[in-house]
Amino acid sequence: MKRIENRYALAFVYLLLTGYALFSVIPFFWTTIQSFKTPRQANSRAPLFIFEPTADNYTDLWLKAIPDDPMLVVIILVAIFGLLVLVAINAKRFPVAPGIVYVAVLALGFYVLLQIPEFVKTQTFYDYFLNTIIVTAGAICISISIGCLAGYGLARYSGIAGVFILVAALGFRSLPGMSYILPYWWFGQRSGLYDTHILLIITLVAINQPFTIWMLRSFFMNIPKEIEESAMVDGANRLTAFISVIIPIMWPGIISTALFTLLLAYSDFLLVRILTQSNWTLTVAISKYAGGEDPGHITLGAAAAVSAAVPIIIVVFIFQGQLVKGLTSGAVKG
């Protein structure tokens, strides 16, 4: 479209855009600053921008006691994770399939995270962090595997049943989570699954399934039918053709959908809040810092909010291309 040429008008456009951008980022900026202050500095009468930063809020939040040799622990962890990232980046140079390398790296990384409490005295906040990883990873794996089968079926089947399932799924997706979660709570109480990871995982899979199948279906629709048909002429049955021919070219779509499943599972508050008593995820755990009379709650709450935001920002930063693609594909939110 033809651009504005009037200099003053253009300046006004930039002014509005920058103002709105500031409005979007100021809460992050301010919370991060607050998280590096002492409670006294955070409560100062005029906002303080120049001060001596302290990491106490983060150590209080994550650790019960600072290890004897903090630098040694940091160096070892940086070395281990640096090595894993290096292996992941160079996955294509290994003699095995890159997929296997990625899975091995993720599994090893998770194993290291699980072992950390053996060496360092961590707070319960760290347990919530581990819970979050277990629940989101479990939800993504199950959700994507069954969602891929369904999405592929829906993209290729032309019968009326397919349309019916899609529209029904859209309807289910639009209902508030509360209408499923209260019955889940009751099932959980009666079956003894209340407060377990497994209940969280299967219910998160179910709640996100309508969205997952809609999004994956739209990606499968973009893959021409001829591709699997030629494989089937060569004698493969549909399932083998699907696994060996379609899935390898579907990776971008699968990653995009997985990213949205991750965002949804990571951010779910109501479901986790109702279905758990102590096995919280980060999202529920940090709401604990929302209020209180103790002046320390501001800085500790800021550190908790930043700690919960950083992992998701890292993931989004790595996969930003897929996020924008998914957002603009129109399939978002069913």
Add this chain to the structure above:
Amino acid sequence: MHRRTFFAFMSPSLLVMLTLMVFPLATSVWLSMQYMTFRNINEPEFVGLANYFAVFDDQKFWAAFVFTMTYIAIAVPLQIFTGFLIAVLLDQVSRRIRGIYIAAFLMPFIVVPVVGTLMVKQLFESGGIIAWAYRTIVGSRFILTEQSVKSLIIIHALWAATPFPLIVFFAGLQTLPDELVEASMIDGATRMRQVRHIMIPHLRSLFVFVGLISIMDSYRVFDSVFVLTEQNPIYKAEVMMLYTFRTAMSVQRLGKANAMSVITVVMILVVLVPFLLRTYKEQTEER
């Protein structure tokens, strides 16, 4: 693809949705006719429609309903207007700078709702930057009252939910054919008229799509209100989901809470069914 192969591919997903979406909804209807607290989970007592009558007689339920509707009526137009305005302005800026702006605009969308709410709340805490600005300008301390909590909820809604319409409209504007705009320029159309007569008609279906999703999302708003009000009913800022939650988990009237959620489902379906029928028709024609 044959019918049988389709159902074979579909079966795991279908099983999950039937057992964990259809069945719970039916259970919710059944639970809504029981008297149940945390003590008698295993032997609920059948009370028929008594819970529904209790809900309709409940002043707090209607207060929550009214506040939810007010919230939708203010927040949704505000989000759509701001999103559209920023998208049109962003379209005027050169490609290189856009990326930085988009990254900034998407921040509230990426960060999870509870975290975002806590971050917004930080600005208004004692020692927070907006609390300080408020004290400097108004002269008194910023305190949470019924009015200020409600405005805080709306400000947060604008902050957190505008990125979605913004990005959708911006993507829609990229598909606007250049010739159309250029032709209108030759005919002497002003920018305002271009927006009114070219852009808005071009984005019409997106307005419907975004509007519907924003209304649904606002209807089930929970996280931000939970954090901002700290579940304290003195602010009288309870939305329907929060009141249902409190009835179930704090007051322990599980039957009544289920009745509320059944009523909510029925209300949503009234809005939703015409849209679902349209989608059904579109998809049937498309295949």
